[in-house]
Amino acid sequence: MISVPRWLLMALAAMFSGYHVVLGIYSLATDVPATPWPVVVALVLYVVATVLSLWPGRRARMPDWLAALDLAVGIVLPLLVTSQLDPARDNGYATWYVAAVGTLMTIAAARRQLVVAWVGVIVLAVQTVAWAGPLALGALGVVGSVVWVAIAHMLSAALAGAARATRRYAQAEREAAAWQAAQDAHLFEGRMRLAQTQRLASPMLRRVASGGMLTDAERAECRTLEAAIRDEIRGRMLLTDAVRAAVRHARERGATVTLLDEGGIDDLDEAERDRILSQLADAVEGTGADRIIARTAAEGSPVAVTVVGLSGGAGEVVESEDAEVALWLEIPRAG
Incomplete structure (x- = not known):
């Protein structure tokens, strides 16, 4: 021009x-x-x-x-x-x-x-x-x-x-660049989740593919692996090595753990996210609740993650009127 x-x-x-x-x-x-x-x-x-x-x-x-x-x-x-x-x-x-x-x-x-x-x-x-x-x-x-x-x-x-x-x-170019960056991020995250899932499930899948009968312990391990894979899909930013270890320990003692990441902590920097997830791991590791639910709060909320633990009741604890709240924790967004 x-x-x-x-x-x-x-x-x-x-x-x-x-x-x-x-x-x-x-x-x-x-x-x-x-x-x-x-x-x-x-x-x-x-x-x-x-x-x-x-x-x-x-x-x-x-x-x-x-x-x-x-x-x-x-x-x-x-x-x-x-x-x-x-x-x-x-x-x-x-x-x-x-x-x-x-x-x-x-x-x-x-x-x-x-x-x-x-x-x-x-x-x-x-x-x-x-x-x-x-x-x-x-x-x-x-x-x-x-x-x-x-x-x-x-x-x-x-x-x-x-x-x-x-x-x-210029605005269209910025939007296109942002869209491309988001697509690249989703692709990278998908590949990372796929690699993590493959690392978790490959040994058991090879054992199943060999045609052998699974023992009760192996079936329990399959259920644990299935839950871990579900965490990789639904938990996203809530997962660290410490959180994975705490969730695995809780499931090994018979607890049901649900991790739900709805994007509430995506905008936080790495230091703040590590602080929040460290508290989440400590909370899951330290509770004896039968059912544990961890969910990210909405963007703009002063709370980053809410952790609820339920105990007691017959059958599914979350549906029982006799269930009691054994854990209620709101991890703040700001330290």
């Missing part, structure tokens, strides 16, 4: 504006203006408005107060200069104000004050028609000023549309 330096555009605008000032000063040396003082005031106003409009700033859009000043200057300039001119004669360079107002309004349009720019050239056209008639619109260059404002309007609209499209494309 080809870009034009901002300083170059400002320099060109300053050159055009300076040229109009030179023409205005030159017209003072002739006998065209009846008296030079209104023209001098017009030149001073024009120079002040142009310098303020071209002064470097952080914002591309012209401030409203400066736009109002430019519009006021654009209205006053024709009144001051034409008050000393005769519309019936050839005024030559004394009509410098037409191009000056057009340049000032073009600068306003380029700095995204389109309403002010159009009002300024419309007032210039109306004043010209009222002063010298409709034919003066072409003879004095009012049409050219309107064309320059129209070009600046189209360029400003095109640049604004390009800027909006650039922002949309």
Whole structure:
């Protein structure tokens, strides 16, 4: 994409504006203006408005107060200069104000004050028609000023549309990058879980595939392995070597352990997660409950993990009205 330096555009605008000032000063040396003082005031106003409009700033859009000043200057300039001119004669360079107002309004349009720019050239056209008639619109260059404002309007609209499209494309690129990163993370995690599952289940699967009959101890080991594989799927971030060991010990004594990770600790750093999971391992290892449930809390909650242990009751402890809470632990998100 080809870009034009901002300083170059400002320099060109300053050159055009300076040229109009030179023409205005030159017209003072002739006998065209009846008296030079209104023209001098017009030149001073024009120079002040142009310098303020071209002064470097952080914002591309012209401030409203400066736009109002430019519009006021654009209205006053024709009144001051034409008050000393005769519309019936050839005024030559004394009509410098037409191009000056057009340049000032073009600068306003380029700095995204389109309403002010159009009002300024419309007032210039109306004043010209009222002063010298409709034919003066072409003879004095009012049409050219309107064309320059129209070009600046189209360029400003095109640049604004390009800027909006650039922002949309940048946002889409960030979203695509985030989606790709999430997919890569899911793929890596899936491969890691698959490798962990293979490491756990391969010995027993080979034993089953050999065709031998399983003993009661081996069947119990199969159930333990099945629960461990389920933990790898549903437990996700709740699993560390210490948690796995504590859960295995609890199951070996006959407890039912359920680990549910719903993404509540995904945003924590490694140190905070290790602290939370260390407390979880200690809680599972230290309780004698018959059923243990560990679940991550929702994001934004001050609690990271909730651990509940139930004891007593007949059959499934979680469904029994006689079950008692043997453990209730809320591990805080912040240490």
